Amino acid sequence: MKNEETMRDNVDIGHHSYMEACSLLKTTPIRLVIDQLKEREIRLQHVGLNTDDVIALSYALLLTNLLFALQQNHRVESVDLEDNGLTEEALLHVVEVLRHNISITSLSLSANRSTRGCALALGDLLRDTTWLTSLNLSGVGNVSLVWMNLSNNDISETGSKAIGKSLSINDTLRVLDLSWNHIRRMGAVAICRGLHDNKALANLNLSWNGFGFEGSIALEEALKCNGVLKVLDVSNNRINWEGIVYICRGLKMNNTLQILKVRINVIVNESCPCTRLTHLCFIFYIVVYPDSFIVV
Secondary structure (H helix, E strand, C coil): CHHHHHHHHHHHHHHHHHHHHHHHHHCCCHHHHHHEEEEEEECCCCCCHHHHHHHHHHHHHHCCEEEEEECCCCCCCCCCCCCCCCHHHHHHHHHHHHHHCCCCCCCCCCCCCHHHHHHHHHHHHHHHHCCCCCCEECCCCCCCCCEEEEECCCCHHHHHHHHHHHHHHCCCCEEEEECCCCEEEHHHHHHHHHHHHHCCEEEECCCCCHHHHHHHHHHHHHHHHCCCCEEEEEECCCHHHHHHHHHHHHHCCCCCCCCCEECCCCCCCCCCCHHHHHCCCCCCCCCCCCCCCEEC
């Protein structure tokens, strides 16, 4: 009877698994971990956790006992590991915990030096799971992410503002896909403001959003000032003839863009022949169709 009660208690909070893991790893148990396993939030900022400390914590959040895999702690909903100097191995263990423990919805790795491997693992986690709703990666540094696909995520205005702010300071990302994300009006303006100051992005897919007239005006300023973007896709963005006029003004001042896609937009003006854009020699080629202005 006593053993059954101990097992049920361990399923709830995992402290027995934590102590067993510490013993196996020959690391000293941290009282703060034991005390917080029964709470909704584990806060271990500035503790100086080593790799074995994190592995032991992982066991506590995943295992009832070293013989009973994947029996989870269901109490903890938030884990804050800010500023612990975590190694890549430790960070990968944290990612593995979040992959299996669906109770944890919030994670902070702020001020831990990350690596490319960790960034890729986090990207896979976000792609494959749905329960993580809050992720703090501020100050992680050393992550040279060059390709990111955020398509079909309903980013909308709030998310667009955050991405726009990041674009303005990011100097590593080369390819970004933001298609199918309900990016409209002020969200579109925010993305363009980030593009205005960006010094690295070469390929940006904004197709199947709602840039419309407001986004077209913002794109004019972005194209005038951006000197690195080579491929831009704004297909199916509710851009009309008035919007295209603003985009073309931006193109006149841009010397780097090579491919512009604006397919499936409501652009109709029979008085504008293809020759109107022939001076834009930096665009490799232009084909005009009845339902579009520029198709590349």
